[in-house]
Amino acid sequence: xxxxxxxxxxxxxxxxxxxxxxxPAVFTIEEMDxxxxxxxxxxxxxxxxxxxxxxxxFLVVVQKDKHADLRALEKELESTRLSxxxxxxxxxxxxxxxxxxxxxxxxxxADAAVEVAFDxxxxxxxxxxxxxxxxxxTVWIAFDDLRKVIEANGNAIRFVTV
Numbered sequence: 001x002x003x004x005x006x007x008x009x010x011x012x013x014x015x016x017x018x019x020x021x022x023x024p025a026v027f028t029i030e031e032m033d034x035x036x037x038x039x040x041x042x043x044x045x046x047x048x049x050x051x052x053x054x055x056x057x058f059l060v061v062v063q064k065d066k067h068a069d070l071r072a073l074e075k076e077l078e079s080t081r082l083s084x085x086x087x088x089x090x091x092x093x094x095x096x097x098x099x100x101x102x103x104x105x106x107x108x109x110a111d112a113a114v115e116v117a118f119d120x121x122x123x124x125x126x127x128x129x130x131x132x133x134x135x136x137x138t139v140w141i142a143f144d145d146l147r148k149v150i151e152a153n154g155n156a157i158r159f160v161t162v
Contacts, residue, residue, distance in 0.1 A: 002134070003133035011139070016148060016149055028099075041125075043128075045062050045063070049085060077158060099135045104139070106149075118159055
């Protein structure tokens, strides 16, 4: 089963309606903008972070145009110094590669070790765009359905102001 199939199967199992669109591989929000993908809804930017000792890992999900202040996030997440996690950690915890980071990566997090932090401005959004663990497609899904899938996996969810 591919990473995409695993993510879509989990959405189907949760009864979460979604729309899937295919597109060339994209690695940045700018590339998504150029393809017009961002015109269809609120595309999410995803940051995979770790604390100073590498004991806690966070997937921070924000609106595409926002810039996250890591120092402010440290306070909100009650964490030690935050930094971007390595490609090795991304693979280990979410089974993903750079350019594929998505909240649907939790389907690969069997231990539910990664804490998911959503920007409060995403709450209730009827149409969020996230990768289905593959950057050659975008899944459009309601925030509430995305949250349901993450909760079903057992990952802690927090809400932050970005």
